[in-house]
Amino acid sequence: MTTRLSTIFAVFLATGACAYPSYGGIIRALARDFAEVNNWPYPYVCWDREAVRAPVPGMIENAWRRQNLLAEYHFTDDNSLTPAGQQKVRWILTEAPIQHRTVFVRRGETAEETAARVNSVRQYTAKAFPEASPANVLETYISPPGYPAGWPGAKDETLSRKFQTSLPEKLYVPDRGTSSSGGQ
Secondary structure, eight states: OHHHHHHHHHHHHHHHHHHOTTTTOHHHHHHHHHHHHHTTHHHHHHHHHHHHHTTHHHHHHHHHHHHTEEOGGGBOTTSOBOHHHHHHHHHHHHTSOGGGOEEEEEOOSSHHHHHHHHHHHHHHHHHHOTTSOOOEEEEEOOOOTTSOTTOOSOOOOHHHHHHHHTSOSSOOOOOSSSOOOTTO
């Protein structure tokens, strides 16, 4: 019985090899089809994974741009830096990762206001870090955190309003001027 099956198989292989000469025989065709079926999703999954990963570097750059943003509240009325703005510039230039040490200044109402803000930041960095090379200061149009994206309107106070409603009516603050002794 086994010899009969082996001869049938041998005849099958011989006729199959002649039938598919461009593919190198039926065995190679079967092996190729087997590998293709068993690896089926992998060639297409790679494209999908790359499509998912593609926007991530842009998201990281946008996040750092927003993190290093100096908005209206970092400047006084005469467009000089406030103490909070000075601390933020100091943090950006000393503690942020080296590849992200760029100060972004939100554009003002006019080009003169924007130029004054950028000049104020450059003067502060030259004064605070005289040994360093000039800081990279760029203008940007993005909104600061807490403001609706793309809207120049008022700040979204939703979070602070919810916080305000959770405060008790009267806070208990002990009188520190008097001292109590032994539970009296």
